[in-house]
Amino acid sequence: MLKIGIIPNEDKDEGLKYTRILMDSIRKWGGTALVCDDVASKTGDKELNINEDKMVDMSDVMVCLGGDGTFLKAARTIVAKRKPLLGVNLGKLGFLADVDKNDIEKAAKHLVEGEFTIDERMMLDTAIVRDGKVVAEDIVLNDVVISRGAISRILHLKTYINDAFMDLYPGDGLIISTPTGSTAYSLSAGGPLVEPDVDLIISTPICPHLLYSRSFITTADRVIKVVVAESSHHEAMVTVDGQNGYEVRGGDIIITKKSQVRMPMVRFNEKNFFDVLRGKIYDRGESMK
Known part of the structure; x- marks a missing residue:
């Protein structure tokens, strides 16, 4: 009997209405629904x-209910345990949490009957180095964002690929993303759409003060090193998956590379990446009129 752990976002699931529907649906189709006390x-x-934590250990598959932020938070919590994760979208867009709240019962049936595949997504490891010492480390499913702090001044970021100087980006910052994150902040900043099952690293400048500046895509075996210019006396921020934030200053180095860990995501065969794109982006304007 498949054991399915459930992580709800109670801010989005008022009164745990959809969590109850999911639990009842799992049991209806013969599975075991697990929630923490x-x-x-x-x-x-x-x-x-x-x-x-114990509930995750006991589960075969995890389901989170919320939006993409909820999915990212859950993924970062469970990735070390190698539990496949499915997201139920209770928000507006939902690229990661792509099961609609009205399809919960159907999704539960697919899970219990084993009618799904596991999509292993590339992740990134990022570290902040200051004065030769690592002061922070994190793991990334979507993106690492290096951005200016509270004071609105141009941030200068010297960017290297495998220690070869690529460019100096003056502007609001830089986004380093996985293919999974190509539909998130990177897309809004003018970055490319990349199929999520390939292994690439995308670097996209944020509002660059350069006429020629564009995104840069490199293979996953490269190491991206970003140095905050020594002349930057104001603080900047490194934000990881929109979940964790770290202050950085002039001279700090942000090193990002492919992780040895991959995130297992539950996927149903009904939709491919291009179906999702059409539904989430291209048709979104029409549906919101």
Whole structure:
């Protein structure tokens, strides 16, 4: 019997309405629905004396309910445990959490009956080096964003690929993204759309003060090194997947490379990447009129 762990975003799932639907649907089709005790007490479910970490350990597959931010938070929590993750979209866009809230019962049936595939997504490791020492490390599914801080001044970022100087980007910052993250902030900044099952690293400048500046795509075996110019006396920020933020200053080095860890994501065969693009981006303007 497939054990399915559930991580809801209670801010988006008011009263845990859709969490209850998911739990009932999993049990209807013969699976086991698992939630941590905090959620169980609110849904009236039997408490098993487990926290979220233990619930993940007990599960074969994980489902999160919310938006893409919820998916990223859940993915970063469970990636080390190698549990496949499916997202139910309770937000507006939802590239990662791509199951519609109205399709929960159908998705539960597919899960319990094994009618799904596992899509292994490339991730990145990023580290911040200051005075020769690593002061922060993180793992990335979508993107690493290096941006100016609270003071609105141009940020100068010296960018290298495998220690070969690529360019000096003056502007609001730089986005280093995976193919999965190509549909997120990088796209809004003018970056390319990349199929998520390839291994590439995308560097996209944010509002560059250069006429010729464009995104740069390189193979996943390269190492991207970004140096905050020594003349930058104001602080900047490194934001990872929109979840964690780190302050950086002049002379700090941000090193990003392909991770040895990959994120297993549950995918149903009904939609391919291009179907999702048409539904989420190209047709979005019409649906919002």
